[in-house]
Amino acid sequence: MPRTRGRLAALGLLIAGLAGCAPTLAQRLDATPAPSHAIFVTTGPLSQATEALGEVDVDSRGLMDFGAFLTDALFRAPLAVGIQSSPNASMAKIHELLRKRAWEQYGEAVDAVINVTSRVDPSGIVSASGLAVRLVRNPDGTVNTAMPAALAPVALAAPTAVQLRGSGEKFTPPAGMQLRPWAADKITPPADIQLRNAETAFRAGRMSLEEFRQIKQVLNKESQ
Numbered sequence: 001m002p003r004t005r006g007r008l009a010a011l012g013l014l015i016a017g018l019a020g021c022a023p024t025l026a027q028r029l030d031a032t033p034a035p036s037h038a039i040f041v042t043t044g045p046l047s048q049a050t051e052a053l054g055e056v057d058v059d060s061r062g063l064m065d066f067g068a069f070l071t072d073a074l075f076r077a078p079l080a081v082g083i084q085s086s087p088n089a090s091m092a093k094i095h096e097l098l099r100k101r102a103w104e105q106y107g108e109a110v111d112a113v114i115n116v117t118s119r120v121d122p123s124g125i126v127s128a129s130g131l132a133v134r135l136v137r138n139p140d141g142t143v144n145t146a147m148p149a150a151l152a153p154v155a156l157a158a159p160t161a162v163q164l165r166g167s168g169e170k171f172t173p174p175a176g177m178q179l180r181p182w183a184a185d186k187i188t189p190p191a192d193i194q195l196r197n198a199e200t201a202f203r204a205g206r207m208s209l210e211e212f213r214q215i216k217q218v219l220n221k222e223s224q
Contacts (some may be wrong), residue, residue, distance in 0.1 A: 024062030026089070026097060034096075035103035040112040041095040041130070044205045049144045050133035052199060053106045055209070056113055058097040059127040060089035085124030094118060094128045102132045111135045115202060117209050129209050131202065195219050 023031075040046075065088045072081045089097075095116075102110045116130035136144040195216060202212040 026058065026060050027062040029058065029097045029100045029104070030063065032100050032104070035099055037108070039099040039102055039110055041098050041116060042112065042114055043116045045114055045203050046112060046133070049136040050112070050114070050203065051136055052203070053110055053132040053134060055129060056098055056102045056105065056132045057127070057129045058094065058101050059125055060087070060094065061125050063089045063093070065089055084122055087120050087126050088124045089126050091118065094126055098128060098130055106132050109134050115205060115209060131209070
């Protein structure tokens with residue numbers, strides 16, 4: 001009981017402290033009205049063709065989940081809470097924040113936030129990131145349901161003859177035999193094509209947001 005009273009007292013001090021602080025992003029978004037149209041949030045890609053608008057990032061800093069706090073205070077050991085506190089926001093709340101943040105950044109253009117990833121730090125703060133997209137529409141305004149094909153990596157065709165090492169002669173394979181291209185024959189696609197390939201893989205859920213960010217950063221440096 002003394003431990004419980006101490007934690008409840010700490011909660012009171014925390015609330016009192018937060019009352020005098022500037023609102024966090026999560027607190028501001030939580031008080032913002034819902035977007036005027038539905039924005040779909042998913043951890044995967046969409047089956048429809050989309051165009052990327054940009055990244056969306058939110059966290060639950062400043063929010064308070066009393067259920068999680070009471071669970072930590074009453075039912076979990078202090079050591080366990082010290083290692084990992086319960087999340088201070090549900091995934092439903094995080095998705096709501098992502099919708100509002102996407103609406104705030106991209107307005108009427110945004111239709112969905114896809115490939116959402118989330119993580120919880122030891123203090124219980126939940127962070128989430130995703131890609132805001134708009135659905136590709138036909139000239140009549142209907143949604144284009146065709147999924148664009150992924151761009152294939154550029155490579156040379158298999159050679160019809162090879163230069164023999166240490167000799168001026170070339171080896172031409174007999175009919176029906178096809179040589180596999182040497183690794184040195186592969187062409188590295190230009191940076192813009194590599195970036196589009198990476199974006200396609202990210203939108204299809206085959207690449208995480210962190211991996212896409214790293215690839216984008218490397219390609220941007222190479223193109224400078």
